[in-house]
Amino acid sequence: MSRVELARAVEIVRAHEESLPSDLFVNVSLEEPRKEELVAGVPGRCARVTLWRQGSRELFEARLDLSQDALVGWELVPGASAPMLVAQVDAALEVARSSSAFVEGLRERGLSESSEIHLEAWPFGGLLPDRFAGRRVVYTPCWERKTPTGNPYAHPIHGLYAVIDLDTLELLEIEEHDSIPVPQEPGDYRADVLEPARHVAPLEITQPQGAGFTAEGHLLRWQNWHMRVGFCPREGLLIHDVRYDDGGTERTIAHRLSMAELVIPYADPSPGSYRKNAFDAGEIFMGINTNSLTLGCDCLGEIHYIDASYVDNLGEVRTIGNAICIHEEDTGILWKHTDTDGSVEVRRGRRFVVSSIYTIDNYEYAYYWYFYQDGGIEFEVKFTGIVLTLADHADQEAIFGTAIQPGLIAPHHQHVFCARLDLDLDGTHNSVYEVDAVAPERGPLNPYGGSFVEKVVQVRDEGESRRYINPATARTWKVVNPQKLNKMGQPVAYKLVPKSPVIPVAEPTSSIGKRAGFMYADTWVTATDSDERYPAGDYPFQSGEGEGLPAWTAQGRSLDSTDVTLWHVFGITHVPRLEDWPIMPVERAGFQLTPFGFFDRNPSLDVPPAQTSHCASSGAGEHGDAHSCACS
Template structure:
C-alpha cells in the first residue's frame, strides 16, 4: 500500500490507512530534557487509525491506533460515549480487515440472528429502548436533574417466583435497576423502574459514606482536571515536562486507610497516577511520573492537593507494543485455517444457546459483564438443571510495595469500576476464530443515554484435543474421540490490564471457567543504582511491583433442583495399624459443610481438596446423591497482613470457598459499594449470620488468585497467563456422558 488510502462506510466516518511510522523499535530517551524536547517535536495533529501487515495465522491484517485525539490534546477529556464510540470505530475497522482476509478463504463467518418478540425472555438484558424508558421515568417521577450521573441502568432480574410463573409467549414483568448519583449533594439513590407500567417501584437513598463505582467519563474528566491543576503543572515543569497533552493520568480509587485528612472524609476521591508519552502513540507506562499523586474530588472535579515525593529520573527506554513500533513480523508462519462448511453445531435463539446437549442463556451487566443463566444438560429425555446463575462477582488487585507513595495501590476492578462497561468490541479472526456468533451489550453513559458495545460477547466452538481413548493390546481394538468445546467469552480493558473471561462447555458434562490476563503491568521508576525490594526491574530503571489478581466467582447452583448441599472432600492416609498395615492406604473423606461459618474454607493441595455440590433428594443408579464437584486450579492466599486496610474491604479474599444461603440481594462478594467503604462488607458480614446451608437454596462462592512475580518477558505487553477452575459431574450421570460422541469428522 502506498501513501494514504481511505475506507468509507455507509454511515460511519472515514478511516485513513497509513504507511508505517518511521519510528524505530526500541527508541529511547536517556535524559529528562531530551524527553521534553522529543515530546514537542513528535506531537501529531490528529488521531488516526492505521493498518499494517501482522504475523497472524490467517495471514490478514490487524490494527494499530494513535490513542490521543483532539479532545484530549485540548484538555477536554473523552466522554464515556466518546470512549465507547471510538472503541466501536476501531472494532469496525478491525472487523472489516479481518473479514477481508478470512472471507477470501472461506475460513470464517460471523453467524448472527435477529431477536424478535417471540424470543424475548425475562433474563434478557435491557434493550436500548428500555434503558431510555427507565431513565425517562426516573427523570419525570423523581425530578433527577441534568447534572446527576446514572452510574448503572441494568436489568432488575426476575425473582424465583416470577420465573416459576413465566410461560413462553406470554407477557412477563420487566424492570430496570437504576443507580443515580447527584454530584451536587453527594447523595445517591437506588431505584427500580417497572417498565410495563412506567412507574417507580422503589427509590432508596444509599447510606451516607458509601460511594458508587467510578464511571468511564469520570476517568476522562479526572485526567482533564488534573492537567489543569497549577500544582500538577508545576510538578511537570519540575521534571522538564512542558507539554501536558502527552501526560497520561490514571484515576485510581482512593480506598480507605484510616489516615484520611479530616477535610477529605466523605468526599468522592481518586488518587491520580501519571505517566508520560514521548509522542502520542507512545506507551506512557514506560515512563512513570514517579512520586507525583494528585488527589481529586470527583464531585467537584477539583484537585485537592498534589503529593510530590521527589524527582525520580524517567527510565531511559521506550516500551512500545503497538504495531507501528514493532520489528518486522516473522516470515515462516503458515496459515492455520479453521472451517465449518456446514455451519456451527450450536443454535442460538434470541439469547438462548443450545449445543451438544447443553442449554443456557447469555446475560450481561455493566458491573459483572458476562452472566450465564439457567444452565442445563439434556440427559435422555430430561433437561437437567446445573446452575441458576454464574458470574464473576468481584476482583481485587493488591500491590505489595509498602512505600508511602505506593502502599495505597489496589483496585477492585468490578466493584469500583465495572468490567462490563469496559468490555472490548471483539474482532473476528483476531479475538475469536471459527464460525462465530456475537452478542452486543447495551449499557448507559452517565447521562442515561444507551450505548451499544458491539460484539461484546463471543460464542464459538474449539477443538480441545482428545476426549477419550483406549487401545486393547491383546486384540488391537482401539477407539478415540476428539473433544470439542463451546466457549463463550468477553474481554475487558481496565486501565493498563486486559482480562478475558471464558466459560468453556465440554461434551463430557464439565464446565471450565478461565481468566486470561494480559495487557501492560503497572510500573514505577527506579533511581540510578536502585535495586527494587518489592518488585522486579523489567527494563532499565523500570520497576513492576509484586501483586496479586484475586477473583471471586458467584455460582448459584441448582443441581437437579434447588435443594442442594456442599461436601468438602480431602484425601487422607490412616496411620499404620489394622486399617493400614502396609502404609499404602489412602481414601477420600467427605465432610458436610452444614452452616455458613463452617463453610469458610481454603484450598489444600496437600490433601487434593475439592468440593462437591449434591442433591440428596435425587439419586443415580448406584443409589448415590447426584452431584457436581468444584475442582480448584491455580490459587494462593492473600499475602498482605490480616490487618491490612485493603483486606478490610476485600474480606472475601480471606477464604477460597464460601457457602451462603440464597439471598437475591447478596450479589457481590465485597458488598454493593466497596469504593471507599469505611469498614468492608459482603461475605464476612453475611456469613456471620451462620445460616444453615443443607438441602436448601444456596450460593457457592469460589475465590482464586494469581500471584504475579513480574519478569522481563512480561514487558512491554504480557503474554497471556490463565487460571480458573472446573465444574465436573460427580455422580450426576450414570456413566461417561460422552460415549455417544461420533468419531472425528474430517
C-alpha cells in the first residue's frame, strides 16, 4: 500500500463509531485480491486493519474498501492477543529503567545509576505463570554498555528482570536469581575501534549499459522473468505473480512466495533463559524491522531500490527508505562442454536478486530470492549479527552453550523458518508428489545391485500432508499440473529441493513444541486458502497449542488437481563457535524450486556467449588469453 492509502485507511478507521482514540494499530496491510478476482480482471482495492484495545484486552479486525473510501467490516476476534507492539514495548522499558527496585538490583550487581544499560523486552514464550493469566506480559533481559559505542552483549547482567504488563504498564514483579559478576572483556567489532589492517584490492561491479532489468513501480522484468514485489509489516518481503516467458508464451509459476514464520527456541534451562522462544514474524513483525540498505555495502552493482511504508502503533505512516534491493549478479558457469573437435561452448550464468535485511535485537536476517536463467528459483537466508549472551561463573563448564570469553556464554539454539509457497504451475489445477530414489530388490530390475528408480507417491489429501526429509533416498517433492503435459506426455512440474533441514530438538509436548507445531514436519501441503497465511496461526503471542498448520491439515481437504500451497520448514541448529564472536560471519540456509519437465528443453539455450572488456589475467601459459573474455 502507498503512503496515501495507509494514511487514508487510518482516517477511515479512526472515524468509525466502534473505534476508540486509545486503540493501537497492530497492522494495516493490503487485502490481496483473490485469484478469481485477478482472473476476472476486476480486483478490488481493499485493506485489512487490526487494532488492539488495551483497556479490555480485545483485538478487532476491520476491512476497508479503499475504492469506496468505506469501512465494510468490523469484527472482534475472540481470545486473540496482539503481538508485541513497539509503542507498548518502549513504554515498558522505561517502566523498568525508572523502577527503584530494578535500580537497586543493578547496584547489588556492582552497577551504578550512571551505567548505561541495554534492555530488551522478551515474551514469556508461552510459559506464563498462573498469577499472570490473562495479561500480556514481557520480561527484560539486560546488558551493560561500557562505552558509548561498545558491544553490550559482551556484558550480560545475570538474574535481574523486570516483569511488566504491556497493557497496563504495571511493574508486576522484579525477578531475581543468583548474582554472577558481569563479564568484563570487551567485544568490540566496529572499524573505528579495531582499525582493520588487512589489504583488500578494490573490486568493482560494472554494467556499462546499465541494469539488465526494468522496474515499473512494483512490477519487475528481467530477461524471461516477470514478477511483482511486495511488502507487509509482518512477513516483510513478498514475491507475487511469478511468470516465465517460454518462447513467447507467458507461463505462470507462483502466485505468492513468502517467509511466513521464524521461531528461535533456545536450549538453556536456567532461570530467565528457558522462556526464550521468540516468533520473530508473528510476535515481533519482521517487516517493521527492515533495514534501510546502503549502496556498496549491503548491495553491490547496478541497484534499484524500493521503499516500504507501514503504519505504526499510534497510526502514523512510516517509510523505510531502500527497504528492498533489486539487482543482478554473476553466478559462474551456467553450462559448458568441450567437444572432441576442440570446440568449446560455455555460458556464464546470472541471477536476478530481490532482497531485504531485518534486524531483530542481536541478529540480522538477510532474505534473498534468486531467479535463474534456467528457470530455477532459490531462497537463501544469511544469518549474521551478534549471538545472544548469558553470564556464568568463569570456572563453570558451559553445558547448554559455548563459552566465548571468560564468564560469557552463547547458548545453543535453533532458527526454524517456514516458507509459504503458493505455486500455480500453468494454472491452479496442481497436485503434489513425494519422490524418492530407491533400489529395486536384487533381480531382473537390479541384476548387478547398482540400479535405482524413482518411487513416486501422491499426497492425496491433507491427512497425508506432513512429509519428512530422507537423505537416504534423496527425497524431493514435485508440484505438477496433470492437465498440462510436456513433449514427452508427462505433467509439467517444479520440484522442491530441501537444502537446510532442521529437526526440532524441543519435544512436541514442550511449550514451544505445542505453539509451533509446524516445526515437526519438513514439508506440509494444504489446499490453498488466502486466510491461512501463518503456520503458527494469526496471533501466536501467548497462544495456545495446535494452531495454524496442525489445525488446518486436520480438515483433510483433497489435494488432487486443485489449488495447493507448499509449506517448507528449514533452518539451522546453532551451536555457537568462538569464531562467531564478537560478530557472527554469515551462515546460510534455504531451498530450491527447480523446473522438472516444466520446459521441453534447457530454457537457457537462448543465453548468448559472454562479452566483457573488464577481464584480466596473469600467469597465463602459451594457450592463455589475457585479454579476451568472449566465451563461444
